[in-house]
Amino acid sequence: DLLLDVARVRRDFPILDREVHGKPLVYLDNAATSQTPRQVIEVFDEYYGRYNANIHRGLHTLADEATAAYEGTRDTVRAFLGAAESREIVFTCGTTEAINLVAGSWGRANLGEGDEVLISRLEHHSNIVPWQMLAAEKGFTLKVIPVDERGVLDQAAYRDLISERTRLVAVNHVSNALGTVNPVADMARVAHEHGALILVDGAQGAPHQKVDVQALGVDFYAFSGHKVYGPTGAGVLYGRAELLEAMPPWQGGGEMIATVSFEAPTTFAGIPHKFEAGTPAIAEVIALGRAIQWVEEIGLPLIGAWESRLLEHATRSVSRIDGLRILGTAPEKAGVLSFVVEGAHSQDIGLLIDQLGVAIRTGHHCAQPLLSSFGVDATCRASFAAYNTPEEVDVFVDGLERVVGMLR
């Protein structure tokens, strides 16, 4: 049965009892950050109250307990992503840092004049700007896969743009601005046929569908804890072991070394610790592990199906508002509804609908090149999660109708 017990799910989220401007909170900004279940919030109390200690080097009980919990998350994430080995899981502070790590380590060591990196028009700035910065430094060429008017990546153009000079394809699994789900398994096959690697920005993929990095055939996969019901400050880079082993360290410091000396070359730790310099966000990583356990107890297939029902209901309901244009009409979408309304500025809609207790996001969603290709510089975006309800969608659409009426 694809009906999620949303009443039971909501009982895990204290924040959903909040009122905003005297109205029940209707939180529909989940693509920006998801809310946090009690089971995750409690981790911080437990950790700082009972076993706070620095990890790895300590030789005492608290340090052992903290290390076990931190490294335990690594295997939880390995299973969550279907990775072959735990050492393929690198903890970062989020998707942005994960992509910068690949650019700064693999990119800086492998890209130069004559090489090409292929990204797409759908990308979030965190999967555009690191490549632009590195291209300026190393002289390789950045190419962009176009999208059509539905917000679907042009796969024919992808096959035309990729060549033997392409060293890396970097694309998102799901567009945060439009909700488009990309066929990353097919794109990975095409990339490998041309001898290129593929990095997938999974910030909006991991929260909405079961990811199996080996089945997808991707070389790197990045996501953020705070979008899968976990805390900010903890994210993940998955990388195939042989790639991570061949990559130079990214940040220098403690943890990532084997021996440091002035007389002989400093030697580095193996993976993944080679990429985890300094004291990490220990509690956040442990909380990320708890968030993934929470998600897996319900199951992403059920969460994804629930969100699709909410998206369908919202898409159908907003179509009664004349002058409303949905951006992102791909046949396969995750729970994101982006739209503009003729005669009403997106920001004004966002501010006014907040007065009704409804939280949506307005603006460019860190996807300025994408929005400009649709002739807009901002949209309104409602995005769904496991705890949203059809009744909340009705509050949102009724409120939208009222607000648009006021603004016209």
Ligand SMILES: Cc1ncc(COP(=O)(O)O)c(CN[C@@H](CS)C(=O)O)c1O
């Ligand atoms: C596809 C995609 N890729 C990367 C990021 C960055 O995630 P960080 O946790 O901030 O590093 C995000 C975060 N998108 C938020 C903030 S702009 C949104 O409102 O859509 C994303 O959606």
